Amino acid sequence: xxxxxxxxxxxxxxxxxxxxxxxxxxxxxxxxxxxxxxxxxxxxxxxxxxxxxxxxxxxxxxxxxxxxxxxxxxxxxxxxxxxxxxxxxxxxxxxxxxxxxxxxxxxxx
Amino acid sequence: xxxxxxxxxxxxxxxxxxxxxxxxxxxxxxxxxxxxxxxxxxxxxxxxxxxxxxxxxxxxxxxxxxxxxxxxxxxxxxxxxxxxxxxxxxxxxxxxxxxxxxxxxxxxxxxxxxxxxxxxxxxxxxxxxxxxxxxxxxxxxxxxxxxxxxxxxxxxxxxxxxxxxxxxxxxxxxxxxxxxxxxxxxxxxxxxxxxxxxxxxxxxxxxxxxxxxxxxxxxxxxxxxxxxxxxxxxxxxxxxxxxxxxxxxxxxxxxxxxxxxxxxxxxxxxxxxxxxxxxxxxxxxxxxxxxxxxxxxxxxxxxxxxxxxxxxxxxxxxxxxxxxxxxxxxxxxxxxxxxxxxxxxxxxxxxxxxxxxxxxxxxxxxxxxxxxxxxxxxxxxxxxx
Numbered sequence: 405x406x407x408x409x410x411x412x413x414x415x416x417x418x419x420x421x422x423x424x425x426x427x428x429x430x431x432x433x434x435x436x437x438x439x440x441x442x443x444x445x446x447x448x449x450x451x452x453x454x455x456x457x458x459x460x461x462x463x464x465x466x467x468x469x470x471x472x473x474x475x476x477x478x479x480x481x482x483x484x485x486x487x488x489x490x491x492x493x494x495x496x497x498x499x500x501x502x503x504x505x506x507x508x509x510x511x512x513x
Numbered sequence: 514x515x516x517x518x519x520x521x522x523x524x525x526x527x528x529x530x531x532x533x534x535x536x537x538x539x540x541x542x543x544x545x546x547x548x549x550x551x552x553x554x555x556x557x558x559x560x561x562x563x564x565x566x567x568x569x570x571x572x573x574x575x576x577x578x579x580x581x582x583x584x585x586x587x588x589x590x591x592x593x594x595x596x597x598x599x600x601x602x603x604x605x606x607x608x609x610x611x612x613x614x615x616x617x618x619x620x621x622x623x624x625x626x627x628x629x630x631x632x633x634x635x636x637x638x639x640x641x642x643x644x645x646x647x648x649x650x651x652x653x654x655x656x657x658x659x660x661x662x663x664x665x666x667x668x669x670x671x672x673x674x675x676x677x678x679x680x681x682x683x684x685x686x687x688x689x690x691x692x693x694x695x696x697x698x699x700x701x702x703x704x705x706x707x708x709x710x711x712x713x714x715x716x717x718x719x720x721x722x723x724x725x726x727x728x729x730x731x732x733x734x735x736x737x738x739x740x741x742x743x744x745x746x747x748x749x750x751x752x753x754x755x756x757x758x759x760x761x762x763x764x765x766x767x768x769x770x771x772x773x774x775x776x777x778x779x780x781x782x783x784x785x786x787x788x789x790x791x792x793x794x795x796x797x798x799x800x801x802x803x804x805x806x807x808x809x810x811x812x813x814x815x816x817x818x819x820x821x822x823x824x825x826x827x828x829x830x831x832x833x834x835x836x837x838x839x840x841x842x843x844x845x846x847x848x849x850x851x852x853x854x855x856x857x858x859x860x861x862x863x864x865x866x867x868x869x870x871x872x873x874x875x876x877x878x879x880x881x882x883x884x885x886x887x888x889x890x891x892x893x894x895x896x897x898x
Contacts, residue, residue, distance in 0.1 A: 444660040444765055446656055450650075471646045
């Protein structure tokens, strides 16, 4: 789900009590498409024995940018521009937003 | 751009000092900040009770303005405790200039200190990730700068050797500075083999974690002429903020230094080509490249090529981070004030082996958070008034 301003029609993330810039409080929750594109990526080289992992910024189709992780691919093979699809995953007993490579598209190297 | 008034050249730095650079076991951050302050005040024969405007912000003390004043038993007319990160101290200089011009104070002290290396061994940061970002365990701040670097590489191309040029230049300057923490030689081969921390940034792309303190004293230009042999005049000063967390940075390759720099240069009425010394907050190698571009020393996307061939190293065409910077000299959590101290020492002609000849105009530029907050000062000698 994403928040959208009823006045401007713009989406934003993270959730707030008002739309950024305009301050409008006439907001609604809208189902998100889950489609996105990798905007920036890094591999966190944690101290062994912990394995390296990936952190990305994803541009959602609706406009907002979110921080997340792309799974199902080696952390250093994530590339800017890759199409990704959101899912709710589990980590440390909590539900979090994760991304997989989009199934249908042009992500072949 | 809206025309704005700034009291160009009406205030000046008359003293600047550092203290406890590197490692200072047994001293608190406040002990260090006070020690640097007393050194600076002593240079112009002032006592703590002469300070009527206090500007400070320590990483481990939210109310450090109150703590500092209490420590030295003073009751300043102005106590400023801005929290915009490592750029805060350059913003302090801007406010000090306005307050001095308005007659709100006569002696402004800007101070900083941190014992992060000997106290905790790690970078102390006031940044706390939000619940939306904490689960992804981005190493902060390095991971945020790594994300920005990845985007820069995607949009403009940037070779690792070009980031390496920034690290090597900083080390080259540090070798000339007896106060610098890492002075040993650094080769490109060593740079390229350094352990990755957060791709594409390696440990040699990251600033140091040290102790250290700095302080500067500002007074009106009129008073400065009586107090110091070579006062360093504040010709322009501007700050700009953009976001807090890297996720909300609109354009990961362009910082708010575009705004702060343009305003500061316009106030000062000087050209980039006239600048003799450039002191940039180099928390990571990418910073130097971004700020050289955003402050107008080269075009966007050309920073990597700009620094090639030792251009910003000792003997190069443009003297950048002449103390060795946060990369090789000192980085006690927030480095901003050290850019002002080094610019001052260069313009006062006190920089020893690393002195830039006939330096008359300097830029000091601070960065805070995750490329979040930017502040630019243009400083000049009497000849530039």
